[in-house]
Structures are given as C-alpha cells and as structure tokens.
Amino acid sequence: MQDQSRFDTLGRLEDLPLDYREELARQNLVPLWPSLRAVLPAGKPQPNTRPIHWPYETLRPLLMQAGELTPIEKAERRVLVLANPGHGLEKMQASAAMYLGMQLLLPGEWAPAHRHTPNAVRMIVEGEGAYTTVDGEKCPMSRGDLILTPTGLWHEHGHDGDGPVVWLDVLDLPLVYYMEASYHIDGEPQTVKPGRGDRAYARAGVVPTQVFQRSNKAYPMLRYPWVEARAALEALAADQPELEAVQVSYVNPETGTDAENILGFYALMLRPGQTLDLPVRSPAMVFHLIEGGIDVGISDNSFALAEADTCCAPGYTPVRLRNRSTNSPAFVFIADETPLHRKLGVFENRG
C-alpha cells in the first residue's frame, strides 16, 4: 500500500514549466492535481456561502427609495436582491441554489405577466391589498402568506390597496442559471379562473374529489395562508408539550411531497424562551422572522433577528435558534435546499 503522507502536498501549477502550461492552455487542457484539493476538500465542503444577516430596518428605506427612483415600468420587478458577498454580489446568490429578493409594489402598480423556468415563492412581509395571479388563480397577499409560482406558470402582481406592499422572493434561480436553463417568456394579462386551491385544500386530511377523481394538477395549491400555518403550529405545540421542534413543511396536499421541486419551505415555532439546535445537514438554509425576536447562531456568528429580518446559513454548519422572549412564541419561515440534495443523492445529516 502507498503511504498516504506521500500525497499530502500536491504539485502546484507554478511547478510546471511555463511552455508546458501554455501548450496545455492552447489545447484547452488543465492539470487536475493543482486544483484537486480545492474541488474535493477534505472531510467537508468549503462553502462560498457566508452567514449573512439582512435587517429589514436598514433594507426597507432603501427599498422605498427604489420606489421613488425607479418607476415600475423601468423595473418590471422592483426588487433589491439579498446577495451573499461570499459568492460576489453580482452573482445575486444567497447560497449555491437560493436567490432572495425583497420586492416592492406601490398602490396601483402592476408587474406584468411572465413565466420562467426557475421556481419562485413569495413570503409576504408587509402591507395589504396586493395580489399575485398565478396560473389564472388570484392569490391575495397578507403578511406571512406563502404563494408559489412554480416553474413554467404564468404570474403577475397587482395592487389595489393604499400602502406599499413588500414581499420576499425565494427562487432557485442560481441553480437554474448555472444549469444554463434559465429564461422567461412575456405574456398577456391573465384571465382569472374560478376555483382557488387555498380554499379547496383548506382542511388537512381531506382533498377535493371529482367523483373519485383526484386533481392531477402538478401544483394544486398555490397559496398557503399564514393564519392556517400559524394555527397548525399553535395546535401542534399545545397538543404535544414535549415536542422539541414545532415545525411544519409546506407540501403539495395531493402527494405530500415538497411544495416545489428544488427548494424546501417550512414554518417553525419557537416556544417562549426555547433554544433549538438544528442538526448539521448538507443543505444551506434561509431564515426569515415572521413574528417575535430570535437569535440565530451560525457557527461563530450570532445574529439578533427582529421581525421581517432575513439571514442565511451555509450547509454543513451548526445552527442554533433562540427565542429571546420568555413570554411569547416566535415564528420563523425557513427555506432550504433539501429537496435538491435529496433528489441528487447528496443529502447528508450529520446530526
């Protein structure tokens, strides 16, 4: 057997004669060994994703300024992207697969219909009176609601209310872009069709059935009202006082599988004073605080999240969530890359 120590330091590019390196480059060839440890680091990945906190307090005035500086016709989607400097701001990535954006719609504005290959969801942060029409289904937007715009479905946003409306967009754009599969198509304003998934699937355990025929829609439910998700968490917490993680997953109510194909979405309730250590898993995560005040510890970083704040954590990293209040629960929206990792067979839970 070879002695492992003989492989501890590998040859560098500079060790090779210049004319040899130049000839390799001319032939579109690259020696592996100078880069082997970078692409296959020992023991665990070396993520570009850094733990980053985007406080809403600092983001909001800049978003409102965008509302003054850039009319909707010049933006189409008026969004400030929450970009992770670890990837380079211009990459517009929160993590390897996740994109985050805060979108502002002002009263009377309209963001025209389009559809695209990346999957999106919206988590409503502030304001009333706006709606998203997805696949002909008009979805009202209220704080904490989750609205899906899965791959390929037409969507447009409108606003009949009288204050600014802000929501958090979560897309798998970085992944789909990396795959060279990202594009959009512009469309005409949609005609709203009768029937709403959030009503048809309003009660867990029973699903609409057309004389023994279940829906064959890929995305039967597009809007997940916060009142329902919050009530589910409260009920779970009350029913199981010993339950450590009071968490629900946003799923397709027909199949029970993740609501979308690539990213996973969850809501978590932290009981008053609760500290929760999350298992160390391969997918990166995003935390958005819907209600309360929590501390998020991500390896050596600690972020004090206020309501509407957002932060991200790389994969393979210990994360600790702590509810700062000893009187009230806290409610967190989580997005992660679990469905992607599971489908690709690279998912790991290191406990």
Ligand code: GTQ
């Ligand atoms: O609202 O359709 O943040 O197409 C990025 C791309 C939002 C949207 C984003 C989009 C949208």
